[in-house]
Amino acid sequence: MKTTVIKRATFSAGHRLFNPRFDEKKNLEVFGACSNPNYHGHNYILEVHVTGPVDSQTGMVMNLKAIKSVIEDEIVSKGDHRNLNIDVDFMSDIIPTTENLASRIFGILDQKIGTGLLSKVVLWESDNNRVEITREKGGGI
Amino acid sequence: MKTTVIKRATFSAGHRLFNPRFDEKKNLEVFGACSNPNYHGHNYILEVHVTGPVDSQTGMVMNLKAIKSVIEDEIVSKGDHRNLNIDVDFMSDIIPTTENLASRIFGILDQKIGTGLLSKVVLWESDNNRVEITREKGGGI
Amino acid sequence: MKTTVIKRATFSAGHRLFNPRFDEKKNLEVFGACSNPNYHGHNYILEVHVTGPVDSQTGMVMNLKAIKSVIEDEIVSKGDHRNLNIDVDFMSDIIPTTENLASRIFGILDQKIGTGLLSKVVLWESDNNRVEITREKGGGI
Amino acid sequence: MKTTVIKRATFSAGHRLFNPRFDEKKNLEVFGACSNPNYHGHNYILEVHVTGPVDSQTGMVMNLKAIKSVIEDEIVSKGDHRNLNIDVDFMSDIIPTTENLASRIFGILDQKIGTGLLSKVVLWESDNNRVEITREKGGGI
């Protein structure tokens, strides 16, 4: 059996989807209303999956308080009530699609949690749209 | 018995809470992270309550398709993927708190639906924060 | 203070919205796809509100097990996995809109619960559409 | 129009429903499995409704941060991960039904929020069971 413990957190942020290498018409075609110049935003829901052996002394894979702290310190405190295009260092060089945001979050949390325990990150942009980043078996990231 | 039919809709928008008559310190004190200058945003959920007699020929208070059209035309098409401080005419002169946004939505929908049928508007800014605007009994708005 | 205890239940049923006094075109205009002749269906969520004094010996307005039994016996066992147009006696003479279904449920439960304790019935047809039937103050139903 | 701002919070607690003036058989009859002697528990969801005029300078009825603080200090910090029958002072003399718990929470929050602004407290014990305490019009509590 494989055991995974999962912690959910939320943050609200502004963003705009826009590729400076595209002209205005192409941006509108690809990103639609998401490219509106004055920014809009979302309530993001983030789910962090940590997979590993259960410690027999604590009955835990990893303490949920520790997972919560890492999420708070590395992601929520940097992204909540911020503009992803302007205010968030780890998104400054990339289009803030849910795919890219989830991928960067995976990279940051994977470094902090360490030893390959992070198995998946799920990010909801809305009730109907979400992205999952999953570690491939038998490999790094 | 009183019969109320309720329609739910969603839209995502950016905003910033800020009173130009307050100095920076006062804005931060009152609005906290909501006053961050580069905007953030939310997935808003809007609920529109229409109260009235049930038509015996249709079995309806008001056709849900008609309520949906009014919400779409008057609110969602104007606010979705927009910045409430900059892009939305009916919010241009007021701080975009959930209270003020819900109140303006009530006023607009009340005019369009007419004959005092609109009884309540509920607006969620997040799972944990929402505002309800209710028509007072025996009066106008 | 007024105390209300609320019980939620669910049932799934088929229906078709159709007024035999309307011609086909008028039915389609009023009821749209809901008038499709071969029936469709919904997962209904029912919420029953009982308002009254709290018994000092039990700390309850009314025992939730009793409310659950009434809902089960009078509504769920008669409507669940049934066709509202054909199989459900209390809907046989009326168009099965959510308004009419909620109203009939209010009438049935009000008789069974008695002494005017039933204060509201809420019925969801879908996440975005629901109806509330509320007892008017100072009157019967 | 009447404006209400609503804040949601959660806490998890243990309890047992039991009236020492009832014998064992009567306790089982009234409270069922809820009277099991070794305690069980729930994830409670609490909703606090504050109704009043909107301040034109802030666009708020009452600052959500202030409502959150009162809920945290007066309710969550005293009830979360506690046993309602043993550990929580404001429940020590009463059967911890959802009705009684919601009523005591209303009383505590009403004193702290003051000036009659608290209009309703809603308390979920589970997805299917909840209680609402509403201030009666034109009166105190």
Add this chain to the structure above:
Amino acid sequence: MKTTVIKRATFSAGHRLFNPRFDEKKNLEVFGACSNPNYHGHNYILEVHVTGPVDSQTGMVMNLKAIKSVIEDEIVSKGDHRNLNIDVDFMSDIIPTTENLASRIFGILDQKIGTGLLSKVVLWESDNNRVEITREKGGGI
């Protein structure tokens, strides 16, 4: 890392579970109330998972608008407010269990989306019952 983008949609449909090769007693034994002859129905929730590389120009696996269009054109417009036993071509030769409905939806969407990007289809019949169809690794469907 593997990136999956997920789109959710809903539709309401009627159905009846019934195998003409079973006699009435066997149908009742296997399908219970789901075999009631006059049909009942559900609000189905459909989730479509698309897994593939992220395009560096758009920051997307596949444009959510395109996924939404395929779901709308191929599934929702054909199944919503329809009877799965009678009105829906792609279900005409098979018992409309959630397993079979989800499997047919997987087959249709897999052809339309192409190049093996569709990785999973999830279909809820109710809050408590759902089916997942997952592409096996290293193979076709």
Add this chain to the structure above:
Amino acid sequence: MKTTVIKRATFSAGHRLFNPRFDEKKNLEVFGACSNPNYHGHNYILEVHVTGPVDSQTGMVMNLKAIKSVIEDEIVSKGDHRNLNIDVDFMSDIIPTTENLASRIFGILDQKIGTGLLSKVVLWESDNNRVEITREKGGGI
């Protein structure tokens, strides 16, 4: 394609996280408020995943009524409104963390369902905390 049918159920239980081999300070450090001596509790949500071939006569992987019965008989009737540390035989020798509870549930259900059909158990302790136990490919449990 791989087909999985999933059934959800709920139960409410009390517990306390505590390792008798740790001293009081260590218990508090590891388990925090979860180690409070008088117990607290949760509304647990349990999801049971059964993966296998679809029977062509029934259109089912396994009858949901049978899965529901097993969950009810083996888990809910033994854990609901009980104290996991005191009343539940299958948890009597282990710290009742969500990891351990989910793992024991997997073991019990796997024996009852048989032939390796049980593929996953998911257990929510709260909206934000859950555990998944997944069968490893190509092996037993």
